[in-house]
Amino acid sequence: MWDLDEPVYLQVDIIRDTRVFDNKGVQxxxxxxxxxxxxxxxxxxxxxxxxxxxxGLGNKYFVIPLEAFKYGQHGDDYVLDIDKETLEKEEDFDRNEPLTQTKLFEAYKQYKLKPYWEK
Incomplete structure (x- = not known):
């Protein structure tokens, strides 16, 4: 049963800087x-x-569908089903360039998710 008084929405400020772990528990x-x-x-x-x-110097950035992230054990972090080695090989996202529909579609495809605009 739904608890109508429990918060179900998150502010962007809360999500930003949230730690992400792989399935092995490594940040x-x-x-x-x-x-x-x-x-x-x-x-x-x-x-x-x-x-x-x-x-953030030297970090790589990736565009990832929000649906690909799962809540972590404590509810204040996320788990992503990908390993460090795979990310090291992936081409990163240039934050100085606009995000194209093609790039976003590729991200959904990589995580085997149906794009929201096709639902």
Whole structure:
């Protein structure tokens, strides 16, 4: 049964900087930002920061559908079903370039998720 008084929405400030772990419990990065789809008025994806470098220098960024993240054990972190080695080989997202529909579609395809605009 639903508890109508329990919060079900999260503020962006709470999600930003949330730690992300792999399935083995190893921290692999954090959620750096959320990107909004202005045409559909919804969160399109998360920008995931991979690495643990001071001030984010040398980190790689990836566009990942929010649905790919699962809540962690404590509810204040996330788990992503990918390993560090795979991320090290992946091409990262250039935060200075606009996100294209093609790039977003590729991210959904990589995580075997149906894009929200096709639902």
């Amino acid at each position: 692999i990065g954090k959620i750096d930002d959320l990107l909004i789809d202005r045409e559909n008025n919804r969160v399109a994806c998360a920008v995931f920061s991979f690495g643990a470098h001071l001030l």
